[in-house]
Amino acid sequence: MGPMIDEVAEKDKKKEKKKVENQEHRAEARKIEVAHQDKEEGQHPLKMKAEGVCAWFGTKQALYDVNMPIYEKEVTAIIGPSGCGKSTLIRCFNRMHETVPGSRFAGDIFLEKESIFDPRMDPVVVRRRVGMVFQKPTPFPTLSIYDNVAIGLRLNGTRDKKVLDEVVEKSLRKAALWEEVKDSLQKAGGALSGGQQQRLCIARALAIELEVLLMDEPCSALDPISTTKIEELIHELRQNYTIIIVTHNMQQAARVSQKTVFLLNGKLIEYDATEKMFTNPENKLTEDYITGRFG
Numbered sequence: 303m304g305p306m307i308d309e310v311a312e313k314d315k316k317k318e319k320k321k322v323e324n325q326e327h328r329a330e331a332r333k334i335e336v337a338h339q340d341k342e343e344g345q346h347p348l349k350m351k352a353e354g355v356c357a358w359f360g361t362k363q364a365l366y367d368v369n370m371p372i373y374e375k376e377v378t379a380i381i382g383p384s385g386c387g388k389s390t391l392i393r394c395f396n397r398m399h400e401t402v403p404g405s406r407f408a409g410d411i412f413l414e415k416e417s418i419f420d421p422r423m424d425p426v427v428v429r430r431r432v433g434m435v436f437q438k439p440t441p442f443p444t445l446s447i448y449d450n451v452a453i454g455l456r457l458n459g460t461r462d463k464k465v466l467d468e469v470v471e472k473s474l475r476k477a478a479l480w481e482e483v484k485d486s487l488q489k490a491g492g493a494l495s496g497g498q499q500q501r502l503c504i505a506r507a508l509a510i511e512l513e514v515l516l517m518d519e520p521c522s523a524l525d526p527i528s529t530t531k532i533e534e535l536i537h538e539l540r541q542n543y544t545i546i547i548v549t550h551n552m553q554q555a556a557r558v559s560q561k562t563v564f565l566l567n568g569k570l571i572e573y574d575a576t577e578k579m580f581t582n583p584e585n586k587l588t589e590d591y592i593t594g595r596f597g
């Protein structure tokens with residue numbers, strides 16, 4: 303009997319040792335991950351926050367109780383099948399949803415500490431701070447490239463030619479378009495290629511005091527080369543701006559974003575770091591979607 307008990311005890315001891323080792327190993331692995339993340343990204347402060355967001359078009363409810371943080375100087379990607387509410391959600395972040403006749407909104411959205419629905423908040427100012435770029439590039443086609451970028455400042459009353467020149471150049475540089483258009487600033491915006499028009503729209507948004515850039519499928523009308531340019535630009539812009547992007551393209555979401563949110567039928571199914579979301583999602587629905595089983 304004695305030796306057998308010893309054997310069992312020995313086995314248990316070994317098992318226990320193994321367990322502890324595994325735990326240590328996992329903790330070590332976690333430490334490495336966190337350290338790695340800290341070094342690369344640092345801890346970004348909260349820039350915006352959606353709290354219990356619900357949205358309707360007439361009697362049709364498009365969003366149900368969506369809660370999510372948006373971190374400063376990060377790219378947050380919104381993914382999900384057609385009709386799941388991606389555009390509706392991104393349009394809530396700058397109060398564009400309420401411009402649709404018959405629409406309704408419930409919940410709250412914060413820009414830093416303030417609710418964007420606070421009566422003291424002017425929606426026009428909200429839309430300046432939280433600007434938007436659409437699926438189809440929307441420059442003013444007959445306005446010159448220069449005027450397309452300067453229009454926001456002019457509407458704000460800036461007349462000084464020197465200031466305008468400076469801002470136009472700076473914005474076009476930030477939008478990675480300057481080199482291509484610097485000798486033809488008086489050409490019509492509508493005469494540019496689709497990809498250039500999209501960058502022109504980004505320059506237009508950057509020319510005013512933008513903090514958060516909303517992009518609703520900004521590349522879906524573009525060829526692969528223009529798409530790469532926009533993706534590189536997103537990477538650059540993230541150094542100074544907070545970005546929320548809707549995309550149908552899973553690879554694009556994985557390439558450009560730090561956080562990803564997955565919507566289905568107007569509900570937030572999962573929100574996480576992009577890497578986690580695409581390698582080890584918590585929810586079976588997320589996994590099915592990102593592996594292409596539906597949508």
Ligand SMILES: Nc1ncnc2c1ncn2[C@@H]1O[C@H](COP(=O)(O)OP(=O)(O)OP(=O)(O)O)[C@@H](O)[C@H]1O
Nearest residue numbers: 359362364382383384385386387388389390391402
């Ligand atoms: N202006 C509108 N009037 C009525 N219903 C609308 C309107 N816009 C969107 N919806 C409805 O709200 C739901 C969410 O639409 P939304 O455009 O947000 O989806 P999406 O995820 O952006 O889809 P897609 O990938 O096709 O762009 C859909 O059922 C849609 O039919």
Ligand SMILES: [Mg+2]
Nearest residue numbers: 388389390518
């Ligand atoms: Mg959409």
